[in-house]
Amino acid sequence: MFAALFGSVEQGIIYAIMALGVYLTFRVLDFPDLTVDGSFVTGASTAAMMIALGYNPLLATLMAIVAGFIAGCMTGLLHTKGKINPLLSGILMMIALYSINLRIMGLSAENAIVKPNIPLMNSDTIFSQFQSFWSNLGIDDALTNLIKNTLGFQSAPSTWGTVLVVLIITLIIKFIADWFLKTEVGLAIRATGDNKRMIRSFSANTDSLIVLGLGISNALVAFSGALIAQYSKFADANMGIGMIVIGLASVIIGEAIFGTKTIFRTTIAVISGAIIYRIIYAIALRIDWLDTSDMKLITAVIVILALVLPQYIDKRREKRRKLKRRTERLGEQNVAGGNHLA
Amino acid sequence: MLKLEGINKIFNEATPDEKIALDNINLHLAPGDFVTIIGSNGAGKSTMMNMISGALTPDFGTVTIDGKDVTRLPEYKRSHYIGRVFQDPMAGTAPSMTIEENVAIAYSRNAKRQLRSGSNRERRDFFRTSLEKLHLNLENRLNAKVGMLSGGERQALSLLMATFTKPAILLLDEHTAALDPSRAELITNLTKQLVEEGNLTTLMVTHNMQQAIDLGNRLIMMDKGQIILSIDEAKKPTLTIPDLMSEFEKIRGEKMNSDRALLG
The missing domain is CATH 1.20.5 (Single alpha-helices involved in coiled-coils or other helix-helix interfaces)
Structure with missing residues (x-):
């Protein structure tokens, strides 16, 4: 039980990056962006494709972020330049990305144009690279002993390295987001979500701010997708289905429990919401009469x-x-x- | 400072709903001019304001600000030069952001927005001293959300935000119309004070004739998309409401039809 919950905390921290992206569009920009279902997979498939081709996982993750940024900007352009309704812009981009993602994964195969998934069983990932450094430190053994012998749990997580590395990444992103939303550009983005007419009268181009905001949001979503693909050692064309709802669930649960008084607090709330969601998910899966397919x-x-x-x-x-x-x-x-x- | 030359605008041209909104408007403002605009509903006052701010572009004619032709410049670029206060007290501020953040947004109007903090100690001191002018104790509530303020407080804040970066042109679009009389008076006095302090070139639309007479050094009256009467600096101080009414009758050959305009 402890190990299972531990796994969901790890995953929750990774999904928190996606949830921060959703918070940026859904709450800050007041733009219900459905691109997320597609751009999550875009991140996962870009990273998986490059890792399968033997590139450095760090570079692969970076490219995944760039791909997500571009996808988000496209949604923004559809809405601002094409004057398409926000929901529809996101949906259009989402289904377009489904095909694009299959093509991206296809790049990793010599004999196929498209691929529905990429396994990364024996490949190097960010996590496996960190692990080789981490296991030399001997902290895992000490903590495992503590849990098994002193606290008396039956099972212990196989490593603490993963949770540490994802926690650091997510917290760095949280602090960058907190800082960014207080910069001149960040303030203008927030005002765009709050009162477009006002911010236009203060010489801000709301169109480019919306495009930028959507780009950053989907870059975070794709980053999260790239990490999940490396964490579960698998990228799949369907792994993004329902992602926007999970993101919303995290934002809403977090806000309901921790409040939204300041930005600092709200971003903590969103991250906690993502972790809590994963824990609820894990507990629900353990109930006998429920099937995995009931999760949606x-x-x-x-x-x-x-x-x-x-x-x-x-x-x-x-x-x-x-x-x-x-x-x-x-x-x-x-x-x-x-x-x-x- | 501001020049409108031969401005024409027709809405829904070549359809049954065709409406001539502006008909060959010419208007020159010298630096420091404060022009009040009166006219009944549909006279084209707001359309003219939107032409100047860039929310609308004219069919013909040119808009020049400070010697630069800005006719085709989009609104967000033009607002480097223009401060604007809307009729709706909710329109000029961002409700879910704090007072400090709102003022910081207005402050960064003049330069390109960058990735640096919108507020620091030096700026905060400047914001505080600026807010003190309003006498609403807002300088001690910098972290309060603007949505919690009353309509009058929000409009005062909008006015300050529109003026404290010293824009070339200040546009006031019936900015006291949605407030109760005592609040409206507060905002009117504040307008006078801020415009005088900054020596701002100002255009103010109002439905309140007395206000139009009390404020500013020039007055224009609009009707059916034209400027039908222009009172200059010399005659303005002695102007009265009956004067304006009889002028209107003389020009149009009919009584002024807007009850709202009468209720000065």
Whole structure:
């Protein structure tokens, strides 16, 4: 159980990068971007293709980020220059990317134009490279001993290196995002999502800001896809289906639990939301009468609950607050009245 | 400072809904001029403002700001030179961002936006001293979300944001119309103060005749897409509402038909 949950935390931290991308479009730009389902796979397939061809995994991941950025910019151009509705721009780009992703993966094969998947079983990845450095440090053995002998768990994760490296990557991205959203360009992007007319009257080109915002968002999504492909040692054309809903679920769950008072706090909320989602997912999978194929339904239910419950809780809280206030006031009046009589 | 020459604009041309919005408009503003614009609904006041700001482009004619022909320049580029306050108090600020962030956005209007922090200690001090002019205690609420402010406070903030980078032209589009009388007076006084301090070349549309007479050194009246009356600096100080009404009747041969315009 511990090892299984540990795995979902690792994955959750990687998916958090995708969720930060979704936060950037969905919340900051107020643009419901469905490109995500496609650009996640674009990142995964670009990285997997290059790794399969023997390139350095770091370079492959970098190219995946660039590919995602371009995909996002295309969606932005469809919307701003082509005047296509935001949802439709994303959907169009998403289905276009499906074919493009098959072609990208096809580049890794000598005898085929398209490929539906790329296994990376014996290839070097970012994680395997880090692992060879990490295992020399001997920290894993020490921690495994601690968990098995001292804390008494049956199983322990095979390594702590992966969780460390993904945590560092995700936190770096979080801090860059926090900083970026406070820069002059970042402020202009946020204002674009908030009040387009206002920011235009302060000499900002909302069209290029939308394109830039979508580019950055999908670059993050593709980065996440590239890492997931290397983590699970597999890239597949269908691995992105429902990704936007998972991203939204993470954003909404995180915001509901941790709040959105400042940007610093919101980005932490989004990352935590992604991890919590993965944990719920892992627990749901362990229930006997549920099948793996039920996961999409469970995801939908989680999102619906995360959307509806906070409203309900807020209402309850306000009602209780009001009732408390009223009884307090009644008490004050009684006291005042009593004094008067005396 | 601002020159409109031979501006024409027809909406829905060659359809049954054709409407001549602006009909050969010529207007020159010297630096420091403060022109108030009155006219009934549909006279073309807002269309003219949109022509100047770049939200609309004319069918014919040229717009020149500070000697530069800006007729084909898109709105976001032109707004380097133009500060604008809208009628809707919600339109000029970003509600989910803080006061400081809003002011920082306005501050970076003049230069190309870069990847550097929108606010630092030096700028924050400048923002504080600027906000003090409003006397609304906003300088001590820099981290409050603008959406929490009242309509009057938001409009005052919009006005400050539009003016404190000293734009070449200031456009005020009925910016007190949506406020209650006491708030409207506050904004009117603030307008006077900020325009005088910055010696800003200003165009103000208003439905309030008294306000049009009280503010500024020049006044123009528009009707059916034309400038039908222009009062210059010499005559403006002695102008009264009855003067304006009788001038209108003389020119158009009919009584002024807008009740809103009468309710000064």
